[in-house]
Amino acid sequence: xxxxxxxxxxxxxxxxxxxxxxxxxxxxxxxxxxxxxxxxxxxxxxxxxxxxxxxxxxxxxxxxxxxxxxxxxxxxxxxxxxxxxxxxxxxxxxxxxxxxxxxxxxxxxxxxxxxxxxxxxxxxxxxxxxxxxxxxxxxxxxxxxxxxxxxxxxxxxxxxxxxxxxxxxxxxxxxxxxxxxxxxxxxxxxxxxxxxxxxxxxxxxxxxxxxxxxxxxxxxxxxxxxxxxxxxxxxxxxxxxxxxxxxxxxxxxxxxxxxxxxxxxxxxxxxxxxxxxxxxxxxxxxxxxxxxxxxxxxxxxxxxxxxxxxxxxxxxxxxxxxxxxxxxxxxxxxxxxxxxxxxxxxxxxxxxxxxxxxxxxxxxxxxxxxxxxxxxxxxxxxxxxxxxxxxxxxxxxxxxxx
Ligand SMILES: Cc1cc2nc3c(=O)[nH]c(=O)nc-3n(C[C@H](O)[C@H](O)[C@H](O)COP(=O)(O)O)c2cc1C
Ligand SMILES: C=C(O[C@@H]1CC(C(=O)O)=C[C@@H](OP(=O)(O)O)[C@H]1O)C(=O)O
Numbered sequence: 001x002x003x004x005x006x007x008x009x010x011x012x013x014x015x016x017x018x019x020x021x022x023x024x025x026x027x028x029x030x031x032x033x034x035x036x037x038x039x040x041x042x043x044x045x046x047x048x049x050x051x052x053x054x055x056x057x058x059x060x061x062x063x064x065x066x067x068x069x070x071x072x073x074x075x076x077x078x079x080x081x082x083x084x085x086x087x088x089x090x091x092x093x094x095x096x097x098x099x100x101x102x103x104x105x106x107x108x109x110x111x112x113x114x115x116x117x118x119x120x121x122x123x124x125x126x127x128x129x130x131x132x133x134x135x136x137x138x139x140x141x142x143x144x145x146x147x148x149x150x151x152x153x154x155x156x157x158x159x160x161x162x163x164x165x166x167x168x169x170x171x172x173x174x175x176x177x178x179x180x181x182x183x184x185x186x187x188x189x190x191x192x193x194x195x196x197x198x199x200x201x202x203x204x205x206x207x208x209x210x211x212x213x214x215x216x217x218x219x220x221x222x223x224x225x226x227x228x229x230x231x232x233x234x235x236x237x238x239x240x241x242x243x244x245x246x247x248x249x250x251x252x253x254x255x256x257x258x259x260x261x262x263x264x265x266x267x268x269x270x271x272x273x274x275x276x277x278x279x280x281x282x283x284x285x286x287x288x289x290x291x292x293x294x295x296x297x298x299x300x301x302x303x304x305x306x307x308x309x310x311x312x313x314x315x316x317x318x319x320x321x322x323x324x325x326x327x328x329x330x331x332x333x334x335x336x337x338x339x340x341x342x343x344x345x346x347x348x349x350x351x352x353x354x355x356x357x358x359x360x361x362x363x364x365x366x367x368x369x370x371x372x373x374x375x376x377x378x379x380x381x382x383x384x385x386x387x388x389x390x391x392x393x394x395x396x397x398x399x400x401x402x
Contacts, residue, residue, distance in 0.1 A: 024384035035157035042357025122327025156365020229356035251310025268322035272305020
């Protein structure tokens, strides 16, 4: 499978395509809309999420509620477009339309029109302006913005439907820490917990952590600051054998790590016990292979997070992404104004305080896309029925041996 997105944060729409999905995956506009609504949830978001409506249209690859095998194309319109049609116009606009004080006198319009020449430390602004030889940061932030993740989540919804309908694989995501506050052990969320996780403002099943996470986000906001955290994705029902040990770029752990790291503001990724495993002796770090009560091979633990040798080992896949605190800090950081060359404080417009709750949903979508791709590699097939037959024959053989 291959996927791409396009579109600017304040442009008319985002678009995304997903190529390689077989025919017969049941999805509707509602499937995608639900996933996008989940991405908008979450404590710590800024003003935009309260009015952004994510108007979805399936433009190709789906007919009468099922995929056709053709590339899937999705459009997500931006609710705010009418306010941005001059600043973000694809075609030339008269120069006077962009004069800072030529509009209605509305302060927000003035802010929209002003050239963004004070790059934010931690955002893509400075590196993007220099790399693309741009006089201001507008074109950079428009595409660097995590608004683009709406398009990825739309595709992730298709990937999740495929995974579930071909192989019974289901994913959940939750927040395991906000700033220095961590959720307690508790049980690992299962697919049945999805509604409870959606209902939590900070996407956790731990009620005590929920309170501490909300307080930590409130404290950051009151201090004119931002706060990050860690999200975890668990994929249940993944058969042994997705990914491979034979080629570096096809290793499942490498692909999942790359996919999670590609999410804006993710700066660390773990598979299974990840960094903690580096501190353990080998005798305690691995998952011993034993015969279960039914005589089948099983594991005594899941430190590996369901992947050994770049290949799924049949245990739940557990991956984690660490989100840095958002870089548009209300208490703005020092920078240099590239228009004047003088010292300045970084540009600041409305911004989120914490992104880890939607971050978990985005990480789930990224993991789903990678797993769908890996399942496609293994099961193949131009239709869901063919993929199921192939998978079933493979799993019969696995059962014979394990
Ligand atoms: C869901 C989500 C929401 C985000 N919201 C903001 C925001 O409101 N303001 C901001 O400066 N950065 C926000 N970010 C992070 C920036 O997009 C990101 O830091 C920037 O693109 C630079 O990329 P990098 O941090 O990966 O290096 C958000 C990230 C995610 C995942
Ligand atoms: C719009 C979304 O997230 C945006 C991500 C983002 C950034 O810099 O990454 C900055 C903010 O955009 P704006 O400046 O328009 O308020 C967030 O709202 C979204 O997730 O749908």
